[in-house]
Amino acid sequence: MEQTAHTIDTGNSLKVSLSTKDLVIYGITFMIPVAPLAFYGSFLTPANGMVALAYFIGMVAMLFTGFSYATMAARYPYSGSVYTYVQQGTNAGLGFLGGWGITLDYFLIPTITYLMSESFGNSLLPGVPGWVWIIALVLINTGVNILGVNIVTKISWVLFALQGIVLLAFIVGTVRLLILGQIQFQTISFYNPAHFNIQGVLQATGIVIVSYLGFDAISTLSEEAKDPHHSVGRAIILSIISIGLLFVVITVLAGFVAPDYQNLDPNTAFLGILQRVGGPWLVKLADVSIILSFGFASGQEGQTAISRILYAMGRDGILPKPLAKLSPKYHTPVVAVVLVGVFSLILSLSLSINTVSNLVSFGALFGFILLNLAVIWKFFIQNPEKGGLNVIKYVVSPLIGFGVSLWIFLSLDINSKIVGIVWIAIGLGILAYRTKFFTQKTPSLDFSNKD
Template identity: 35%
Template sequence: MNQSNQLKRRLKLFHVVAIGIAYMSPFAVFDTFGIASDVSSGHVPAAYIVVFLAILFTALSYGKLVKRYPAAGSVYTYTKNILNPYVGILVGWVTFIAYLALPMINALLAEIYLSAALPGVPSWVWVVGLIVIISFLNIFGVKLAASVNLLLVAFQFLVGTVFIYLNVRSITKGPEHFNSLNELFPSNMEFSGLFGAAALLALSFIGFDAITTLSEETVEPKKNIPRAILLVASIGGIFFFTVTYFMQSLFPDVSVLNDIEGASPEIAYIIGGNLFLSIFTAGALFSVFASGLAAQVSASRLLYAMGRDEVLPKRFFGYLHPKHNSPVPNILLIGVLASSALLLDLRGATSLINVGAFTAFSFVNICVIVTYLKTKESRSLLYTLGHLIAPLIGLLFIVYLWSNLDLFSITIGLIWALIGFLYLTLSTNFFKKEPPQIDFDELEVS
């Protein structure tokens, strides 16, 4: 492999964790609380416990695979090498739609927040402005993007901590029906609602997997990327549970609020007045910005890996800036594509994320299972539990999530997959040409 065309190892563990948490967007917990509480009949904290335990099996599968393939392509690389090169390309294509959609969603959310605050400014200004800023930061290198994300994530957690404190104060000083803490698993709980809310909240954990695209830019990736995956998933799970535990204790029944979908801003106003509501809104904007920045980092690395393999035109997609060591053409292309947010709504963009994320989660677990079945040496009980039973449990949960997708999401996914299949058919001369393989030993010495 040409050493001048490699990403350089500049990221330490805390950089990778910051990008992963930013991508996951801690403030997503506030966006989904009202709806999840309604679906689960007031048991959002319990739903987060369920979804965290389920997602953890998939996180462990990512950790296993990144030790084998420390490359920028994530699930595309794993599937290509373990299952089949053509399948890997299709999986990478479908997965990319999630990386592409997240900058769109963040641009749309920025437009919603800022247009409400400054209605006189044309809404397109906020969409284009966000995309231009995050593209500019990403061009100057992944370490700068990671450092900015670290600051933005720290502010989000600070606002979240203040939110929890104000909730606790309201519980202890409020009227009689506020002075008891939420019971996690009451005897009369309806499990259909609990699992329905868990399926909805699974999207809160999208992000821990994106950091696998940074494997080539991380110091000691076989050690630090698996650690970062578990840290991001665990930190997110603890934060989501803690915030919703006290929110649910304060409002066991969200129907008393004026707007269930906008429950969190309303609660922020109730517990802290206009001052805290302003700070809370700033935290939401920082979350949108950080998530968009992290999503563009991940998407550009996935495209770079596919360009380097000549799955996509190498001259464009496999190019790295000689000074900043960043895939500038990919970053600019993603910025342009994300501008299509001007033509989409939140439902459409969210559907793209669902399809891409669930595809990635499914094939990561399948790859671990296939690796286990291909292993010829004797398998211990512990190895079987970790490499067969655990990914099977993870896969079953993802299948359950697939079953909860609406027809619109599935239709969009099938159309996108068909486009990828047609491109693959033509670009490989009807599957007669195989894409080149990556030499992972060379990656290790960079």
């Protein structure tokens, strides 16, 4: 099936303003450095305490997939992420399915961040109803996203600093307890010989993967980045390595403080660890950091990322054209931003955090699998580039990314698979409708004459 090619209207484009540093901080903040503080308890049971191992496997999987992203970003520095990369690497139909799949997770990410902020907000200010937190966060984040990604990145820098203070206090406090001999070195978070179960670790990794999605979000900002051919790929790799190592260190130290992980309350596991390390002041500081980081930083950036994917699909014509409408003043996809805000509000008010957490990752992993295969097809099979280094870059690395992503994908919770399959089926239905049951060309953009 051939593609219908449309050209980009360069007079109606997104605003270019982001440096490599902005992209790295955007990605890291999206991935939420304090995420283990909120999710640690939910990973303990399936991973049998080996939360650091789950984060490490997730980092390896995302790193090799990140190399594939960097390859595609250098060749196709445009908004749309998996949608654009798979479309240009294979064909428009597969590109749409890959992009459609990852939008499932992006719709759920703002939802899970709002529900997490509501949960910790209720513990901090129990007199404020949960729906007030959610509505306030959605309205503020939608407004900020309409104003522009440069405002989002400025907020990201501030909240990144706040999270850094919390984590530094935890690390220093843990080292102090080690020096005083009040806690001991443990391997429990990385290897628990008494209860080692790789299937359980992979189940936890499937949920952990959502913590790494910020690197994909970086690629959605390609058309708003300075020197996107180089800066986007660099930012993707730097963000994966930085946040992955941080997650591993934080959860390893948590195992030092609380090797008795079975006795921790799953809902407040890391807060209990912070209580042991620093006392009530550190717990309160962490509460504030989690509320702001999930509700504002990740909530805003999740809305930014999916609005750019919807913008790219609307611009191509595979989804309704109004999604590509930009604000004349701020050069932001205002229709897509508002649509995501409405959906996030509805989902956040109707779903529980446990339900949403069990549904994430299907779409991302589905997209990662297609993307890695697209790199092999585009750069090794269709247009082979000779040389041993190219074999590593265009075959070995994406094959590893593909294999690890598929491994985790097959280990996902059954509910996640069911919802994911239904979502992909809906995407197939849209594709069939737009191509009159695959008898017409799939809409796509022609990037061949772009720099």
